[in-house]
Amino acid sequence: MNSLSTLLRITSIKTETVDTKSFTLETVDGKPLVYKPGQFLTLLFKHSNGDEVRRSYSISSSTTLEEPLTITIKKIPNGEFSRKMVDQAREGNLLNSIGAAGLFTLPDSYPAHQRFCFLAAGSGITPIFAQIKSILYGSANRVILIYSNRSASSTIFLDEILQLKDQFKDQLMLELLFSESAILTQSRLTQGVLDQLAQKHALYKDDDTLFYLCGPSAYMRMINIKLRAEGISPESIKKELFLVEAPTHKLAEPPDTDRHSVTIYYNNRSFTIEVQYPESILATAKKQGEQLPYSCETGQCGTCAAICTSGKVWMRYNEVLGKKALTDGYILTCTGYPIDGPVTLKL
Template sequence: MNDLSGIPARANWSDDELLECVSVIPEMNNTATFTFRAPSGALFDFLPGQFLTLEIPAPGGTVHRTYTVSSSPSRPRSISITAKAQEDSIGTRWMLDNLAPGVRIKAFGPAGVFTHLNFEADKYLFISAGSGITPMMSMTTFMFDLGSEPDIVFVNCARRPGEIIFRERLEHMASRLPGLDLKWVVQTPDRYQPWTGYQGQFNQLMLGLMAPDYLEREVFCCGPEPFMQVVREALQGLGFDMNRYHQESFHAPAETEADLPELDDVVPDEDTRAEVVFAVSRVTAKVAETDTILAAAKANGLNIPSGCTFGVCGTCKVRKTEGEVHMVHNGGISEDDIAEGYILACCSNPIGRVSVEV
């Protein structure tokens, strides 16, 4: 047995000490992983999924930016963040242009409540888009390093395969960890590179194929707000217990439970009444919010042509002339059609009074 008594104990890093950049690894265009160490040799103690706040000396003045830690606390001698610069980026752009080995920077934290350790479960479903993959990477690496076999369905959505951050590292872990099931979703393939995975916008159908037992999983989600709303609506529409759903915002990570924002999603209520006016047929139906426009039409002897009844085929597209609906579709209607007032009757729930051209 090795004698470790001669190894000196190290203190944990505190944000009184500057961080020193020790490596910058390009991940893709305008995206890099920055790794830091404490000049004193202190160790990093944090929860997987937490974030750091960096004090960045940008040209126009000091700015503070939060970045999720992409490394794992199971590897405590360094700490890494992975940042992507958007078109209007100030802080991340400065980092990409100026941070290099040897440069020191002020940081605060780590902090945050977005971690699987606060909601331990037998099964997890991690869903992310773009650089929202970073907390999922930290949590997955942590479980990988424990040496046991977790049950994780890991979903990441990107514009194209070449923009999936950490793809090779995650696939390497998955090759040694049967319990890590990777699912990539892209909008379009890379040119000259065949793509056999999922393609399009994440939706309920994909969810059911990726994780048929989603009702049994603890769900963690990170990405732009419109993406997270799509995920929430998909889960709500499938009857998922949203108390088991947890999300982290790109722009406003929460330091405490009290900082978590209230989700104001529209969720149809079976006890709330709505009214559907079929304008052409001159029929008005009193229904529950949980009834679809298609169901209301059929119940009143009206025929709206339909096919899949799951928001895929687009057969039941009709024009809405008044009111609001809650529509969770699976790709059967374009954004242009929605902007022109069209809905899919099979997956649209009336909210209040709604009029359609039927």
Template sequence: MARFHPLPVAEVERLTDDSVSLTFAVPPELREEYRHTAGQHLTLRRRADGVDVRRTYSICSPAPDPAGEGPGTLRVGVRLVDGGAFSTYALKEIGVGDVLEVMTPAGRFTLDPAPGLFAAVVGGSGITPVLSIAATLLAREPSARFCLIRSDRTAASTMFLEEVADLKDRYPERFQLVTVLSREEQQAGLPSGRLDRTRLAELLPALLPVDRVAGWFLCGPYGLVEGAERALRALGVDRTRVHQEIFHVDEGPAPAAVIPAAAHSTVTARLDGRAGTWPVAEGESLLDTVLRNRSDAPYACKGGVCGTCRALLVTGEVRMDRNFALEPEETEAGYVLACQSHPLTEKVELDFDR
């Protein structure tokens, strides 16, 4: 069960004009709780003007060795979002020694190190989880290779430049880096411009043997991830080899036609070994119903992006407005995002523990 703990900020590093990394110190007694798989994220929480503000940020540091102790530090990357309540606070106010509420690691955009060729297409801050994935894979699996295709606006806006360059220096034969700048010409390399579906469909086969890639990791804004996914599908890549994490959905599609929710419904939710049943108010998501009665229900973004509120639909039917977090295999197995789910039957049962 995910839980918040207060962790002190050990380091704040300015990465670009609009991004920073935050490093948290993890005390020995909590290191097992903060053991993470490469690619997972942390949810940070603060109270602002009486409102509980939560935001999710990917861990960029390598995952700890399974045979060793949990991590002594955790590092995340934060990019400023226009009007962002938490990102503005992170860039302008957070300092070393400040204590933040940090949820234990979560997320399924992950890779357990294994032999083979792996690849990623990332945009902007989408580099954050992939940096952890690539660094962990290359350090632990001597026969693995990784190809990183990254898109940024300009060189000055590129996060984790030094860390990616260090990977290239340490693993010159096993780490391939391809950089595309959308608003700035490079002296060498690919021409500037956006990485859309058409360009990726031409570029990817020229860079690596697409059919031999064991796993693709797509992360960043919705448009880039969707374009990359469609390009891979056109190239015949099986969907089980493609993993996605969306960071921004402003440009995403509108929700599907709304199916009216049931007029009088109840939700039964199992959470941390305890279950309860409550009526669902009109227009309310199942997550909001549970939160009115169990403040410890897990959530972060409430936008269908982070997957923190993932739960198994045990009985009943729901309408899920948006889903940018669950893989097709998860939805087929019955998992839903509670923050996006509305009841279509009089009784609905969710299990947050499975």
């Protein structure tokens, strides 16, 4: 077992749809696993050749409700481990995890007039479901959910969401879109349909609304472009990618490709490595046997984020760190390279 991992036991399994199940977990050592609504759990698996593989699954439980830790997994085509979990996992099975991570989270605090607009497609509802429950049960803030699916039968958490709508009639605004519907305005989320819903809920005119997007990349790209065109600040838009996709454009090289030392403080110890392009900080640490948190290794999840306390780190790719995080000194070790001299990082 990875020395940084936590052993989890599956205590119950619930079928959500024909291809999706929720897994309730407990730590074997009895210590609670800390997480925030919207984060994901990274599990460690073994390929048949013995290589370690990491897969991240969103947490659907809410700490506000003191629900037991639960992840929800949708079986995807050619998804070796999602298929194994959905088809073969049983109560009592043990799983290795490096814990919860991710930056797709709610603000630590927010004023009473803050609104939250969630746009989810398919299994993109998983982290959003945890966030919605946390807001509704923990505050009086208004929530708008625009949720796209193929049909009602394929809609994850549909019954629970309808119950929330019934319980929080004046606080939760719900828009369900089913692509099999013959009514165009109730099927797919196009820019035109988004305009209609935005007008209905005054989304473009309210600076106090935060937008959370989770679904296929093309779906989120369309929404992001539309929101930005309507004047919504990028700091008011959060996105969560489920499937890691290679960048479609050629990535630049760092302005400085010389070798520099990187000192890393993590897990109550420190170590120093020599990093030089083309190997990133994370890749160099792994090569030297140092265990650091990571998942996607492509700058798209945030698991490997660290704070740069001295020196400069240039990132080749970044899909998750916003302006505030960058200002606070956060960098991604998986796409980060030291430039202009030594660097010190804290995880």
